[in-house]
Amino acid sequence: MTRFLVRRLLTAVLTLFAVSVLSFLMFFGLPRDPVSGMCPKNCNAERLERVREELGLRDPLVEQYANYMKGIVVGRDLGSSQGGRCDAPCLGYSYVNSEAVTDTLTRVLPVTLSIVIPAAILWLVLGVGLGMVSALRRGTVLDRLAIGFSLTGASLQLYFVGAVLLLIFTYNLRITPVPGYTPLFEDPVKWASGLVLAWFSLAFLFSAIYARLSRAQMLETLSEDFVRTARAKGLAKRKVYGRHALRAAITPVVTIAGLDVGSALGGTVITETTFGIQGLGRTAVDAVRAGDLPTIMATVLISAVFIVVANIVVDILYATIDPRVRLR
């Protein structure tokens, strides 16, 4: 286990290194002047020149990259126009947002976490529950309803579902406030009520997928020999399903869920845009629009971190569930 973790962490670091090199090359290595984009207005030639200087754009690319990495690990000094000293993990300074990128991220990251984690819990419980029930009640009205739900969910788009929910709950029934983000520890009720529509729209779409997936997995598992063995022993159906079938059926679902959550944490652009909440996803899109290189770099890196971590977590979960998988 320890050996597995060490090895996986090393692989993870290597992966992240590769991602950082590639994106750095892509964003900073292109023969295009990144500065003009960062300072669109009120920038005279002299100021542009200073910015170029302070961004280190005159240095060789390798040195620029080394500086960037040094900033992440131990922090570094940016020029006075970039707010001076920048502590680790320093991800550079955004002229567009007029703040250190790390500050932007510490602001928007909790927003995305607040959207994704409760939504993921919802969609897993709803989706897996629905899938299991419809597999066990195969062919009944309930099963048909669940299939209908899955098809609907799979064919709808988030902005549509979001808009409908907004229209009904916020503007017509006035049950929920206009969506927005309040930090959890400031006011939990406001936190939840501001995000609840986002949770349910995400959960609706994802649980449709998960219902279908877990229904198929459960049906497949129910036809397995070991389920028949469990019944032949005289085990009650409830226990056959709960103890024997569910555990096997859920394994692939866990894997996919881990990866889905990982990539959702990298930003839920459409959700954030639909509900007007500034999370990681919108920050990334805004940065791309504004050509805000340091912010783009940082969001790419952080998404990569989420995905790499999700992969490790999935591997560990898998090995916990399935003894045939050895963590070596």
Added chain:
Amino acid sequence: MGKPEPTSSGVPDDRQSTTAADSTGPYLRVTDLRVRFDTEDGVVRAVDGVSFGVERGRTLGIVGESGSGKSVTSLAVLGLHNAKRTTISGSICLGGRELVGLGEEQIRRLRGRDLAMIFQDPLSALHPYYTVGRQIAEAYRIHHPGASRRAARQRAVDMLDRVGIPQPAKRFDQYPHEFSGGMRQRAMIAMALVNDPALLIADEPTTALDVTVQAQILDLLADLQAEFHSAIILITHDLGVVGQVADDVLVMYGGRAVEHGTAEQVLRRPQHPYTWGLLSSVPTLHGPADADLVPIRGNPPSLIDLPAGCAFHPRCGYAARTGGRSTGEVPELRPTDEPGHLVACHLPAADRVRIRTEETAHVGVQS
């Protein structure tokens, strides 16, 4: 798996005498069992009027090609078919109790306690995520709710030991994938026998194993039968295995019984052309070593749309000698001149005996 004694075979002599569920009869008596599945393609008549009996201490071999309804029969005895899509009629009488029509909860209490089953592939039949010992202990605790965890563990370890697994206490905590094929099947047997069932159904228990291990498993079953005095139904493709262990043999074709009798009768003096075909497609120790193995021509029939009349007639070399009856009339299972030996064939009895002695002299399995 004692020597065949024709007089005490569980073979019903005629339909009437088998309907009464008398407690003096065989431990399991199946009478006119019919199992039908409603599928999208039509009604599958997987078992169509099969009768047999097994006494405690004796072994019934059920043989037949793939798709002849052997597994469906045994799953019907355990009540494991999906009630919604399966229609079962006839009678399955176990130790004086009628199982057809019994509620799920009542039959569940019998499963694993009075009757148990071993499946073909022990790797897929064991849950991959639970230790072997835990699965055996679970089987014990289902029917001994008062037993403590430790008692169940002890019982499971004892059973593992009894079926010949070395270091049973250590093996208890291992997973199925850590066992070899033969050890896994031993573990399955331990699980099936953990509650001392009076009837054990083994559905091709050795098919997935290599030959030496096969023999060990069969020996083990024979030992355990002698010890626990259980009735065994052994389902197999392998007539050699049947000859080795069965007291009685039931030959199935297209969901129907075509021949039934003691192992001696069915394997040495078979009367049905299908049984001849089965026998000439296996190597024998008696026949000339260079005798060709002749597979039965053609394929097993579709159970949705069985050939009219005798289901075997399209593949039967002697169908022409029945004067058209083989295509028009389903042959009934009728007594031959040997007591307890039944055959469902339109050929006149004298013809059957003559054809067998003339054309299939080398056929026969050591019994």
